Amino acid sequence: MHSSPYFELIVPIGFGLLGIVLLACWGVLRQQRFLPWMAAGYVLPALGLALQSAMSNAELARWSLFAGLLHMSGCWSLARGLTMRRGQGLRLWPGLLIGAATLLALFHYGWVDDRIGQRALWLSAGVAAMLMLPLGSVMRGGTGGDPLERLLRIFYVVLLAYSVLRVGLVAWVIPFEEIPRLTRSGYWQVLLAGTLVFGIGFMCILVACAVRDVIRVLRKERDHDSLTGLLNRRAFTEIASARLQDRRLAPWTLLACDLDHFKQVNDAWGHAAGDQVLQTVARVLLEQVREDDLVARFGGEEFILLLGRAGPEAAVEVARRIQAELARHHFDAISGGVTASMGLAPLASAAELQQALVEADGQLYEAKRAGRNCIRVLSPATASPAVEMHGA
Numbered sequence: 270m271h272s273s274p275y276f277e278l279i280v281p282i283g284f285g286l287l288g289i290v291l292l293a294c295w296g297v298l299r300q301q302r303f304l305p306w307m308a309a310g311y312v313l314p315a316l317g318l319a320l321q322s323a324m325s326n327a328e329l330a331r332w333s334l335f336a337g338l339l340h341m342s343g344c345w346s347l348a349r350g351l352t353m354r355r356g357q358g359l360r361l362w363p364g365l366l367i368g369a370a371t372l373l374a375l376f377h378y379g380w381v382d383d384r385i386g387q388r389a390l391w392l393s394a395g396v397a398a399m400l401m402l403p404l405g406s407v408m409r410g411g412t413g414g415d416p417l418e419r420l421l422r423i424f425y426v427v428l429l430a431y432s433v434l435r436v437g438l439v440a441w442v443i444p445f446e447e448i449p450r451l452t453r454s455g456y457w458q459v460l461l462a463g464t465l466v467f468g469i470g471f472m473c474i475l476v477a478c479a480v481r482d483v484i485r486v487l488r489k490e491r492d493h494d495s496l497t498g499l500l501n502r503r504a505f506t507e508i509a510s511a512r513l514q515d516r517r518l519a520p521w522t523l524l525a526c527d528l529d530h531f532k533q534v535n536d537a538w539g540h541a542a543g544d545q546v547l548q549t550v551a552r553v554l555l556e557q558v559r560e561d562d563l564v565a566r567f568g569g570e571e572f573i574l575l576l577g578r579a580g581p582e583a584a585v586e587v588a589r590r591i592q593a594e595l596a597r598h599h600f601d602a603i604s605g606g607v608t609a610s611m612g613l614a615p616l617a618s619a620a621e622l623q624q625a626l627v628e629a630d631g632q633l634y635e636a637k638r639a640g641r642n643c644i645r646v647l648s649p650a651t652a653s654p655a656v657e658m659h660g661a
């Protein structure tokens with residue numbers, strides 16, 4: 270089996286292009302800082318392969334150190350990119366040690382004692398050892414059932430297994446010393462074909478993961494209030510409509526909560542202190558409700574809660590609890606607690622959501638008019654503002 274010189278060139282060029290695609294993706298997805306490392310993990314070995322493909326065995330001996338450097342630094346970049354993707358670092362010294370040992374061996378078997386088989390063996394072993402560096406980082410933690418993450422892991426494990434297997438093949442199966450020109454041999458052709466197919470697959474998964482991660486971040490930014498991290502109005506409406514389909518969570522009550530005289534907090538302690546109070550209030554609200562309840566900030570100092578498995582009486586209990594907690598809470602940014610007015614409205618289905626928002630807001634307005642720091646509830650039976658309760 271003899272390889273075509275075109276094929277020998279197509280593979281490194283293909284790899285270089287894949288590296289450029291990764292770089293271009295990084296240009297768009299700037300937060301994905303692992304992408305340039307992965308791009309280097311493609312481009313540097315591609316240069317090494319191109320160099321090797323163009324040479325006779327005698328030339329390979331003289332250039333082996335340089336080609337080895339390209340392969341080693343490329344593999345280290347790949348390892349660095351994979352650990353960075355998992356939000357971890359990669360220590361430099363194990364990579365330096367592996368790289369130095371490999372290059373030393375390549376120098377010896379290229380310049381001192383020219384033995385192509387030994388060079389191939391040491392380079393394969395160096396590549397396998399370098400690719401092992403991110404093993405712990407890639408395999409640690411669950412994939413959360415994410416098919417892309419699982420696929421990425423599988424690809425990495427196959428890449429590692431292949432690079433280890435290659436060390437065995439090179440050591441015991443392939444008679445390198447009898448191959449007149451390594452880069453025209455069947456071994457080289459299979460190596461290039463396998464590397465190309467694998468490289469394309471790996472790159473597709475990497476890009477898909479990067480795009481998916483960016484979409485997740487954008488979606489989070491779209492759905493959440495940047496100051497408190499709570500749901501914003503848009504996301505609240507969307508998620509509440511879906512949650513209201515779940516009959517197991519009935520009955521529901523909508524709770525509108527607005528801090529009293531918040532302008533005075535800003536005026537007395539400054540806007541930054543006001544921001545900190547809003548963040549703390551958001552935490553208090555989340556602490557006082559169940560996990561499947563929804564808490565949103567609709568803007569300013571107004572918060573909306575959807576309470577499940579809570580009729581008006583249970584919801585009033587929650588509102589009282591929140592008021593009591595806000596009053597006694599120690600806020601770092603201001604002295605003393607804050608008070609809040611609350612308006613409650615029951616609802617039976619998603620179709621009633623918009624109406625219930627208006628009603629809860631109406632009750633909140635009533636609570637403000639009644640002197641603040643109190644709770645108003647729209648009675649479900651009479652659909653009129655019936656219950657009046659003063660808070661803590």
Ligand SMILES: Nc1nc2c(ncn2[C@@H]2O[C@H](COP(=O)(O)OP(=O)(O)OP(=O)(O)O)[C@@H](O)[C@H]2O)c(=O)[nH]1
Pocket residue numbers: 496527528529530531532533535539540541542543544547568569570637641
């Ligand atoms: N620090 C801070 N203040 C905000 C934010 N959004 C709105 N505010 C302030 O909240 C205050 C709301 O003032 P008002 O609407 O008069 O309400 P209030 O002073 O709480 O009075 P009542 O609601 O009637 O009890 C304004 O001073 C806004 O500038 C924010 O994100 N951070």
